[in-house]
Amino acid sequence: MTSLSTDAIPHAQSYRGLVARRLAILVGLAAVLVLSVAVDVSLGPARYALGDVLRTIVAPGAADLQMRVVIWDIRMPMALLAVTVGASLSLAGAQMQTILANPLASPFTLGLSAAASFGAALAMVLGVAIFPAAVGLMVPINAFAMAMAASLLIFGLSTLRGVTVETIVLLGIALVFSFNAALALLQYFASDQALSAVVFWTMGSLTKATWGKVAITAAILALCTPLFARRAWALTAIRLGEARAAAMGVPVRRLRLEALVLVSVLAAVPVSFVGTIGFIGIVGPHVARLLLGEDQRFFLPGAMLSGAVILSATSVLSKALLPGAVLPIGIITALVGVPFFAALILTKGRKAW
Amino acid sequence: MVSLALEQVGARYGRREILSDATCAPVAGGGLTALVGANAAGKSTLFRRIAGQLRGPGIVRLEGAAPHDLRYMPQDTGMSAALTVYESVILALKQGGGGWRLSAAELAAVDDVLHRFGLADLAQRQLPELSGGQRQSVSIAQTLVSQPKVVLMDEPTSALDLFRQYEILEALRRYAEETGAVVILALHDLNQVMRACATTLALAEGRIIAAGPTLEVLTPEMISRLYGIDSRVERCSRGCPMMIVDGPSGQARAG
Numbered sequence: 148m149t150s151l152s153t154d155a156i157p158h159a160q161s162y163r164g165l166v167a168r169r170l171a172i173l174v175g176l177a178a179v180l181v182l183s184v185a186v187d188v189s190l191g192p193a194r195y196a197l198g199d200v201l202r203t204i205v206a207p208g209a210a211d212l213q214m215r216v217v218i219w220d221i222r223m224p225m226a227l228l229a230v231t232v233g234a235s236l237s238l239a240g241a242q243m244q245t246i247l248a249n250p251l252a253s254p255f256t257l258g259l260s261a262a263a264s265f266g267a268a269l270a271m272v273l274g275v276a277i278f279p280a281a282v283g284l285m286v287p288i289n290a291f292a293m294a295m296a297a298s299l300l301i302f303g304l305s306t307l308r309g310v311t312v313e314t315i316v317l318l319g320i321a322l323v324f325s326f327n328a329a330l331a332l333l334q335y336f337a338s339d340q341a342l343s344a345v346v347f348w349t350m351g352s353l354t355k356a357t358w359g360k361v362a363i364t365a366a367i368l369a370l371c372t373p374l375f376a377r378r379a380w381a382l383t384a385i386r387l388g389e390a391r392a393a394a395m396g397v398p399v400r401r402l403r404l405e406a407l408v409l410v411s412v413l414a415a416v417p418v419s420f421v422g423t424i425g426f427i428g429i430v431g432p433h434v435a436r437l438l439l440g441e442d443q444r445f446f447l448p449g450a451m452l453s454g455a456v457i458l459s460a461t462s463v464l465s466k467a468l469l470p471g472a473v474l475p476i477g478i479i480t481a482l483v484g485v486p487f488f489a490a491l492i493l494t495k496g497r498k499a500w
Numbered sequence: 501m502v503s504l505a506l507e508q509v510g511a512r513y514g515r516r517e518i519l520s521d522a523t524c525a526p527v528a529g530g531g532l533t534a535l536v537g538a539n540a541a542g543k544s545t546l547f548r549r550i551a552g553q554l555r556g557p558g559i560v561r562l563e564g565a566a567p568h569d570l571r572y573m574p575q576d577t578g579m580s581a582a583l584t585v586y587e588s589v590i591l592a593l594k595q596g597g598g599g600w601r602l603s604a605a606e607l608a609a610v611d612d613v614l615h616r617f618g619l620a621d622l623a624q625r626q627l628p629e630l631s632g633g634q635r636q637s638v639s640i641a642q643t644l645v646s647q648p649k650v651v652l653m654d655e656p657t658s659a660l661d662l663f664r665q666y667e668i669l670e671a672l673r674r675y676a677e678e679t680g681a682v683v684i685l686a687l688h689d690l691n692q693v694m695r696a697c698a699t700t701l702a703l704a705e706g707r708i709i710a711a712g713p714t715l716e717v718l719t720p721e722m723i724s725r726l727y728g729i730d731s732r733v734e735r736c737s738r739g740c741p742m743m744i745v746d747g748p749s750g751q752a753r754a755g
Contacts, residue, residue: 159607159610162590387579387642388579390576391639397595440584441583442583444600
């Protein structure tokens with residue numbers, strides 16, 4: 148940085164200040180995330196001291212077997228899955244809101260989670276496996292297949308001539324209603340046992356976390372994030388309006404289709420693992436937007452971090468609210484998240500939409 | 501020397517032909533050029549066709565400038581992103597390429613364009629807080645921050661107050677003079693055209709029906725043909741040509 152030339156330009160200097168503040172906010176969010184994950188791992192039905200937990204994480208060989216299994220095989224995958232799923236859903240929501248120019252857009256508005264729920268219910272109620280080769284994993288695989296089918300449908304329709312963002316959002320909402328109706332029909336004919344399984348699945352839960360799921364969601368994030376990052380300036384420009392972005396040379400249509408593909412994968416995989424945790428996809432991006440603005444260089448990591456923090460903190464709450472029990476996380480995100488979110492947008496609203 | 505010429509340029513939306521056979525001799529850079537014509541005459545279509553956003557027959561001939569040296573400013577000013585004015589101008593500059601980092605030279609270019617167009621005081625304001633006129637000025641700064649050699653602006657002064665109209669047109673004229681750029685403005689206010697633009701292109705029936713020095717193009721006959729309005733040209737107390745409107749001419753105007 149050449150301080151001499153920036154001294155002569157006051158606005159450049161205050162812009163540098165703004166950038167520094169934003170970097171500090173990102174570091175702060177990361178620190179909160181680390182703290183939240185640590186608390187998440189230390190909480191659970193079996194009570195361990197925080198020091199013991201940290202020792203087991205750092206040196207698993209020295210810890211006793213039971214504690215090692217609880218921490219490494221149960222709590223760590225859950226805590227980390229909260230991070231990767233939170234980050235994925237929030238990133239997906241952020242880019243959906245960006246490319247569709249709609250504050251309500253999220254992978255869920257477009258029917259992805261409704262489709263996933265329907266796919267999961269197909270497995271649980273009728274025992275139908277979309278890919279019969281993997282019957283053991285038919286619930287997540289069905290959920291993923293239906294979510295991808297829904298987004299491919301949206302994608303296919305978006306490539307038609309004359310389809311506007313409003314049309315895409317309306318089609319998504321139509322998909323939500325269709326899949327919800329199909330789900331209700333399945334539930335109507337379901338046995339009591341299958342019905343409770345479906346209801347529990349749709350509430351969203353991290354309890355089925357495994358290291359494999361953590362690895363898959365992390366790999367997808369690692370794959371998609373650089374692809375969005377490369378387009379940071381163009382994605383930010385889209386928020387100035389389609390005409391203006393096109394005038395700046397942004398290939399709006401192509402960018403929108405590319406983003407739609409990435410968003411579909413980013414959202415479909417986590418949803419198939421943890422069920423419906425829809426709220427993160429809307430709140431994560433809005434929190435990031437309020438804290439960091441919409442320059443994607445900060446908004447992109449910010450949305451991921453805020454989504455991860457929210458879901459991780461929710462995981463902590465789901466264990467802390469009712470000692471000895473783990474409440475379904477989808478319920479907590481909505482019950483605790485909504486008032487927090489309302490307070491945030493009402494007090495800090497910048498009229499960005 | 502930068503110049504822009506059109507040879508039998510056409511464009512259509514779906515099956516509806518908007519432009520047919522638009523031809524004009526090279527428009528030279530260094531001053532402001534007005535593009536005038538009635539509503540729906542095809543001014544925006546012509547701009548989008550020149551900018552490469554629409555395809556069609558004919559040739560857009562650029563001399564002394566490459567297609568990426570061209571910037572088109574659309575009329576819409578609806579900017580609601582959570583960005584400061586400063587950030588939004590950086591954004592426009594960075595679309596040309598380059599990584600996430602900003603050089604001192606890039607920041608200096610942003611500062612310079614904000615000063616030029618009287619936006620320095622608004623630099624740290626959020627876009628949604630701006631008035632319509634302020635947004636329009638910001639969008640002019642966004643268009644010019646990369647120092648394009650060919651600039652097409654769709655009604656750049658439509659949301660500005662009288663003083664700002666004068667100020668912005670003067671700043672645009674200076675920009676053209678200093679950079680030698682071709683700057684074409686679609687304008688409705690013919691008094692602005694007479695005051696600020698050295699040359700004028702008149703568009704009607706999808707073709708350019710007249711082109712040349714402004715006062716030679718904007719004759720009472722041409723104004724009547726374009727707009728169906730009877731008028732005469734007089735001089736203001738400081739010597740500027742002014743159009744006085746007498747009333748509708750009662751004859752069919754060119755579409």
